[in-house]
Amino acid sequence: MRFGAAVLRSYEDPFTVEEVRLDAGPAEGEVLVRIAGCGMCRTDLAVRRSAGRSPLPAVLGHEGAGVVVETGGPETGLSPGDHVVLGFDSCGHCRGCLGGNPAYCDRFAALNLFGGRPEHAGRFTDAAGGALAPRWFGQSSFAAYAMVQARNAVRVDPSLPLELLGPLGCGFLTGAGAVLNSFGAGPGDTVAVFGAGAVGLAAVMAATAAGAVAVAVDRHPERLAFAEKLNAVPVHAASAGLPDRIRRLTDGGAQYALDTTGSGRLINDALRALRPLGHLGLVARLHTALALEPGTLDRGRRISHICEGDAVPGLLVPRLTGLWRAGLFPFDQLIRTYPLSDINEAERDCEAGLVVKPVLIP
Numbered sequence: 132m133r134f135g136a137a138v139l140r141s142y143e144d145p146f147t148v149e150e151v152r153l154d155a156g157p158a159e160g161e162v163l164v165r166i167a168g169c170g171m172c173r174t175d176l177a178v179r180r181s182a183g184r185s186p187l188p189a190v191l192g193h194e195g196a197g198v199v200v201e202t203g204g205p206e207t208g209l210s211p212g213d214h215v216v217l218g219f220d221s222c223g224h225c226r227g228c229l230g231g232n233p234a235y236c237d238r239f240a241a242l243n244l245f246g247g248r249p250e251h252a253g254r255f256t257d258a259a260g261g262a263l264a265p266r267w268f269g270q271s272s273f274a275a276y277a278m279v280q281a282r283n284a285v286r287v288d289p290s291l292p293l294e295l296l297g298p299l300g301c302g303f304l305t306g307a308g309a310v311l312n313s314f315g316a317g318p319g320d321t322v323a324v325f326g327a328g329a330v331g332l333a334a335v336m337a338a339t340a341a342g343a344v345a346v347a348v349d350r351h352p353e354r355l356a357f358a359e360k361l362n363a364v365p366v367h368a369a370s371a372g373l374p375d376r377i378r379r380l381t382d383g384g385a386q387y388a389l390d391t392t393g394s395g396r397l398i399n400d401a402l403r404a405l406r407p408l409g410h411l412g413l414v415a416r417l418h419t420a421l422a423l424e425p426g427t428l429d430r431g432r433r434i435s436h437i438c439e440g441d442a443v444p445g446l447l448v449p450r451l452t453g454l455w456r457a458g459l460f461p462f463d464q465l466i467r468t469y470p471l472s473d474i475n476e477a478e479r480d481c482e483a484g485l486v487v488k489p490v491l492i493p
């Protein structure tokens with residue numbers, strides 16, 4: 132079949148929207164999904180900075196949501212017409228997967244970043260028959276259609292706004308999962324969130340939904356204003372004595388802090404803002420060595436990296452849509468939609484901080 136997709140052909144050039152080809156229908160265990168909308172995530176844009184690591188040309192996009200049009204048999208558990216949110220890929224067999232931690236799958240990087248299912252190679256080409264990289268995050272959803280493992284697809288209620296749901300499969304899942312799964316935050320807790328982008332604001336919403344108090348730290352006044360609208364206490368990242376300020380706001384220190392920035396200075400500040408036994412979660416990839424200042428880990432404080440919000444997407448996505456219905460997780464307010472043909476404008480707006488979460492509509 133032939134359909135439109137946004138192709139990234141080099142690390143420097145804009146996306147080109149062009150016709151691509153998928154050579155056959157779903158294999159056993161796969162489903163073909165017509166994409167209704169796909170969020171743009173930082174990890175898509177980071178491909179440009181990964182020069183040589185993620186194979187190109189590729190169709191990126193890993194926050195797809197859409198309608199199942201064909202299945203590779205009844206064992207997929209899905210039927211044509213089902214509405215699905217697409218998550219990350221995992222093998223299903225390793226210790227991480229068997230332990231209910233698919234984000235820590237032994238093959239996570241291979242399957243999601245480097246096209247690690249050899250059976251997919253060569254099935255996806257451009258109009259001239261030139262090979263495209265195998266599925267990005269098991270999906271490649273900056274396109275009108277995506278072929279995925281049924282394992283990556285979470286069925287959702289058809290009355291939900293399908294075109295907006297894709298970011299629940301990665302960005303919003305990451306922030307909300309960190310707070311709800313990794314921290315287990317609840318009433319009476321305090322969560323300091325560093326960086327009020329899509330992941331940070333999802334963490335803020337989840338903290339508030341769980342009955343915790345959220346403090347949001349950012350350097351953009353408009354993002355702080357947005358965080359405040361979502362019931363967080365806003366604090367400018369350049370505030371003098373930032374950790375002290377947060378400790379005062381949180382009655383002696385936050386139980387939990389989430390860093391979405393990867394900034395060494397803010398990570399040290401986040402640790403200083405924690406109370407004893409506090410937990411700092413990191414979600415950004417670090418690009419330089421992390422130097423922790425003396426004393427920052429004293430008194431039982433700990434630090435861990437959190438991947439995909441420690442989530443099993445099939446469990447967390449329905450929880451988040453349930454919170455949305457209850458008015459407690461208004462993720463739709465973070466989204467601006469663009470036609471897929473405007474993907475380069477969406478990328479510019481995202482990099483400039485003009486939009487929190489672009490969603491591309493094919």
Ligand SMILES: [Zn+2]
Pocket residue numbers: 221222223224225226227228229233235236237238
């Ligand atoms: Zn695995």
Ligand SMILES: [Zn+2]
Pocket residue numbers: 172173174175193301302
């Ligand atoms: Zn992502």
